[in-house]
Amino acid sequence: MATTIGILGGGQLARMMALAGAPLGLRFRVLDTSGDACAGQVAPLVQADWNDFDALRAFADGIDVATFDFENVPAQTAHWLAERVPVFPSPRALAVAQDRLAEKRLFEQLGMGTPAFAAVDSRADLDSALARIGAPAVLKTRRLGYDGKGQYRLRSTADADPAWAALGGVPLILEQFVPFDFECSVVAVRGRDGDFRTWPLTRNWHADGILAASLAPAPGDARLADAAFAHARALGEALDYVGVFALELFVHGGRLLANEMAPRVHNSGHWTIEGAQVSQFENHLRAVLGLPLGSTASRGPAAMLNWIGELPSREPVLADPVGHWHDYGKSPRAGRKVGHATFAAADPAGLREALQRAGAALGRVEQVAPVIAALG
Ligand code: AMP
Numbered sequence: 001m002a003t004t005i006g007i008l009g010g011g012q013l014a015r016m017m018a019l020a021g022a023p024l025g026l027r028f029r030v031l032d033t034s035g036d037a038c039a040g041q042v043a044p045l046v047q048a049d050w051n052d053f054d055a056l057r058a059f060a061d062g063i064d065v066a067t068f069d070f071e072n073v074p075a076q077t078a079h080w081l082a083e084r085v086p087v088f089p090s091p092r093a094l095a096v097a098q099d100r101l102a103e104k105r106l107f108e109q110l111g112m113g114t115p116a117f118a119a120v121d122s123r124a125d126l127d128s129a130l131a132r133i134g135a136p137a138v139l140k141t142r143r144l145g146y147d148g149k150g151q152y153r154l155r156s157t158a159d160a161d162p163a164w165a166a167l168g169g170v171p172l173i174l175e176q177f178v179p180f181d182f183e184c185s186v187v188a189v190r191g192r193d194g195d196f197r198t199w200p201l202t203r204n205w206h207a208d209g210i211l212a213a214s215l216a217p218a219p220g221d222a223r224l225a226d227a228a229f230a231h232a233r234a235l236g237e238a239l240d241y242v243g244v245f246a247l248e249l250f251v252h253g254g255r256l257l258a259n260e261m262a263p264r265v266h267n268s269g270h271w272t273i274e275g276a277q278v279s280q281f282e283n284h285l286r287a288v289l290g291l292p293l294g295s296t297a298s299r300g301p302a303a304m305l306n307w308i309g310e311l312p313s314r315e316p317v318l319a320d321p322v323g324h325w326h327d328y329g330k331s332p333r334a335g336r337k338v339g340h341a342t343f344a345a346a347d348p349a350g351l352r353e354a355l356q357r358a359g360a361a362l363g364r365v366e367q368v369a370p371v372i373a374a375l376g
Helices: 012-024 053-060 075-082 091-098 100-109 123-133 157-167 222-238 280-289 348-362 365-375
Strands: 004-008 027-032 045-047 065-068 117-120 137-141 151-154 172-176 182-190 196-198 202-207 210-216 243-252 255-262 302-308 323-327 337-344
Touching: 004 012, 004 075, 004 280, 012 027, 012 280, 027 053, 045 053, 053 075, 065 280, 075 091, 091 100, 091 255, 100 117, 100 172, 100 222, 100 255, 117 123, 123 137, 123 157, 123 172, 137 157, 151 157, 182 222, 182 280, 196 222, 202 365, 210 365, 222 243, 222 255, 243 280, 302 348, 302 365, 337 348, 348 365
Parallel strands: 004 027, 004 065, 027 045
Antiparallel strands: 117 172, 137 151, 137 172, 182 196, 182 202, 182 243, 202 210, 210 302, 243 255, 302 337, 323 337
């Protein structure tokens, strides 16, 4: 019998997992609350609410292991499933990553630097948190935030009222606003046997809270990368994590400050499809199945450009000698991730030229400019 993996959440991450699993002979089944989730174009899709336990029972029947494309699956659903089939990462790891406060407290316990933070559960808490942390600061919902959603930036303490009006009423966290030098992430994989590997450190650029571009290996200080890898390893061990996760970090004055973890394959690891020996998607599948992990070594410098809201013209990327096109099969909508392109070159000069060509041909000069600058 072929091995079948059940994926909770049917977006582009599930879609790319299913595509990566096909050469391994794996079958997939995807569950999503939407009937037109884009992974449904490449794997059987079950449409159901997260608390529809009849549908979950049918979904679990006959799968060998369950995993996630979406970290906000309710904890109750993950626990219910874990009583019936192996679930990786574990519901406990998922629960920590679902709560920005629990996550930051764990980072601190593990000795990582973090932006100063405080729990905010009332309007009075916001005043005392602001008095302690100061402005500028960012107020965030503790749960269900992603891609910059559920966040309010406070330029001064005078912004407390509008920030509270925008987000108050649910558990919140106030964070110091970090005037970072740059952002980076560690994409890591940990096997069922504890084998731990990281892909090269990735440098990231966000626009409006959404990832716009990534570059790997991140140019710069190897000691910084080693420190980031050590943090990721400590996190993986503390959570007894199985599968791929990402640790997102700010670099400020040469120091690493942990922002958040994603308990799943991550947008900043999409470059690994063409830029690494084994991609994050394939290694995630290997990890959750207890198979040997593959090499995370880079094949050369790679840059990923995200397509947000709508796809640009694909011809320039298809015609490019080092370009790779990914269309998620989603309908365009403002702020929605609908695809990406990766440029995987033999050397930094080749990557710079590819980005210059793409920037001009796609009308994306602004999106490629910081990546080209970082290549030196
Ligand atoms: P998050 O959803 O927390 O990853 O936030 C999305 C993006 O907003 C981050 O990648 C940063 O670019 C920015 N951001 C979030 N929190 C902070 C912070 N405390 N200081 C500076 N920038 C932030």
